[in-house]
Every structure is written in C-alpha cells, then in structure tokens.
Amino acid sequence: MKKSIIIIIAGSTLFTGCEQISKSVKDTFKPVPKDSISTYVKKEETFPESPFDPAVERQIEEAQHMVNTILEKHTKTHVQTHQEGKSTDFLSNxxxxxxxxxxxxxLLQYMGKEIFIYSSVYFYNDGNIRLMLQHPQNPEYIDNYRYExxxxxxxxxxxxxxxxxIKTRLIPLRKLPFVNIAKAAEIYNEKTARxxxxxxVTNISISVWNNMIRWYPSSINGSRERYSxxxxxxxxxxxFERE
Structure with a gap:
C-alpha cells in the first residue's frame, strides 16, 4: 500500500511560525510503536526498516524541499527584528x-538530568537563541526557552x-554542542563571500527530523546565482553546488 504525505501549513506566531511549518510533514513512512511516542529512543534501540519504495522516497524528497523553501521564506520575516538590533557577531563567537x-x-530544572532539544533551534547574530526542550519530568510536554x-x-x-x-523530533543537547554554530557560520560566510x-549569514537554525540534525539556510542566493x-x-x- 502506498503511503502519503499530509502537509499542513497553519497560522503562526513569531517564534512558533517556523516551527508550525516544520511540523507540516509528519513521519508517516515508518510505523512507530504507540508506547514509544513520548520517550526518546537510545541509539542502541532499532526498529525494522520499511521496504524501499522509490515513489515514497520521491514524495519524501519533494515534501522536504517544499518545507525547506517555506521555512526559509518565513524565517526571513522572522529574522527582521533581530537584524535591526545590535550585532554582536554571536554566531562566530x-x-x-x-x-x-x-x-x-x-538551569535548576535540568540539574542532574540529560537535556533533549525538540524540533528546532534558532541562533541569531545579535546574541539571541530560541529553542524548545523536552520537559524534565513529563516527557510528553515541551517547553519554549529564550536566551537574551x-x-x-x-x-x-x-x-x-x-x-x-515527539520521539522522532528529539536530539540530546550533547549532539549539538553550540560551538558547532561557529563552525557553520564560518562556512556560510566563506561561501557567501564567493x-x-x-x-x-545573520541567523542559523537547526531542524530535527528522525532524530537527525538539518542545518539552515540550505541555500545561498546571489544577484546572479543560487547555490544549495x-x-x-x-x-x-x-x-555546495550551483542550482
């Protein structure tokens, strides 16, 4: 039976706008046990892979491309308030x-506990960060945090x-050391200079899909050329290649 993708684009607020868009594509391609929805699955735990289906793979790629495009366009508007503030070169520091x-x-609520990032993180060059974390006591809850x-x-x-x-949108904080943002910023700026x-780059965001990190922006636009x-x-x- 072929599987399908349901894309839902909802209205959004300032911080959750990009997040609502990133929630648009649900992981309907691999069955998830009901009793594991609200808990993070450790690396050593595995689930049977679904049979490879070229049609489904194409659907996944097309849907992800759509999400990438919408996310980047939406983020441009979201970032304006941060660009207007004083730049501190935070991304490269x-x-x-x-x-x-x-x-x-x-943070007191996470003392002695492992921290899990949920869904997305936004870093801005003015020193601001927006992220969501799994609740330290109830794994079915998610909280927003701001660094200012x-x-x-x-x-x-x-x-x-x-x-x-929730399970597929989590990564442990140790998997995303913030110093890696500086590495990414150096690469982005080196490429834009060409x-x-x-x-x-004035902002860098990370999206989590299937417990894996995806970096944004995913394209560099010039006056004559565009690169992925x-x-x-x-x-x-x-x-890094020209489109």
Whole structure:
C-alpha cells in the first residue's frame, strides 16, 4: 500500500511560525510503536526498516524541499527584528556560544538530568537563541526557552497535538554542542563571500527530523546565482553546488 504525505501549513506566531511549518510533514513512512511516542529512543534501540519504495522516497524528497523553501521564506520575516538590533557577531563567537550552552545546562530544572532539544533551534547574530526542550519530568510536554542578554528565560509551554511524534523530533543537547554554530557560520560566510550579491549569514537554525540534525539556510542566493548548501551534523561542509 502506498503511503502519503499530509502537509499542513497553519497560522503562526513569531517564534512558533517556523516551527508550525516544520511540523507540516509528519513521519508517516515508518510505523512507530504507540508506547514509544513520548520517550526518546537510545541509539542502541532499532526498529525494522520499511521496504524501499522509490515513489515514497520521491514524495519524501519533494515534501522536504517544499518545507525547506517555506521555512526559509518565513524565517526571513522572522529574522527582521533581530537584524535591526545590535550585532554582536554571536554566531562566530565560540566563547559566547559555549557560555550560552553552559548556562542552559545549569538551569535548576535540568540539574542532574540529560537535556533533549525538540524540533528546532534558532541562533541569531545579535546574541539571541530560541529553542524548545523536552520537559524534565513529563516527557510528553515541551517547553519554549529564550536566551537574551546572556540569560535564559523561564519555560513557556508549547501546545502539541496527539499526532505529534515527539520521539522522532528529539536530539540530546550533547549532539549539538553550540560551538558547532561557529563552525557553520564560518562556512556560510566563506561561501557567501564567493557569490556576487550574497549577504553574510545573520541567523542559523537547526531542524530535527528522525532524530537527525538539518542545518539552515540550505541555500545561498546571489544577484546572479543560487547555490544549495548542506552541512554535516557537526556543522562541517557536506555539499555546495550551483542550482
């Protein structure tokens, strides 16, 4: 039986706008045991792979491309408020990125507990970060956090649907050391410098799909050319080619 993709694009608020779009493509291609929906599956645990279906694979690629395009267009509007603020070169400052990560680890509610990032993270060059974390006590809850002026905010609840597959949208914080943002920023800026009319990166975001990291932006636009760019999970360059 062929499987299908359901894409839902909903109205959004400032922070959750991109997130609502990223929730549009649900992981309907691999069955997930009901009792594992709200818990993070460790690396050593595996589930049987679904048989390879070229048609389904094409659907996945087309849907992901649509999400990438919408996410990037939506993010441009979202980022305007941060571009207007004072730039601190936060994206390339390893010391400040490490400080932000250490401050996150020291939040009282996560003391002695492993932190899991949910769905997406947004880093801005003015020193701001937006992310969502799995609740430290109830794995079915997700909270929003903001990093501004060198401090993390109190958590605010994220409304989820019973259809949201939390398990597949989680990664442990240790899998995304914030210093990797500086690696990614260096690559983005080095590539934009080669493309006429392209602007230096002012924000970097990470989306989590099937417990894997995907970096954005995924393209560099110049006045005459457009390039696709893909990074490895650790923020190093994987692919850069003209479209």
């Amino acid at each position: 390893e010391e400040k990125l490490i400080k932000a990560e250490e401050a996150l680890k020291k 002026n060198g401090k993390w905010s109190d958590p605010s609840p994220e409304q989820l649907s019973v259809k949201d597959n 493309v006429e009319g392209a602007k230096p 760019i893909e990074l490895n999970e650790n923020g190093t360059l994987k692919k």
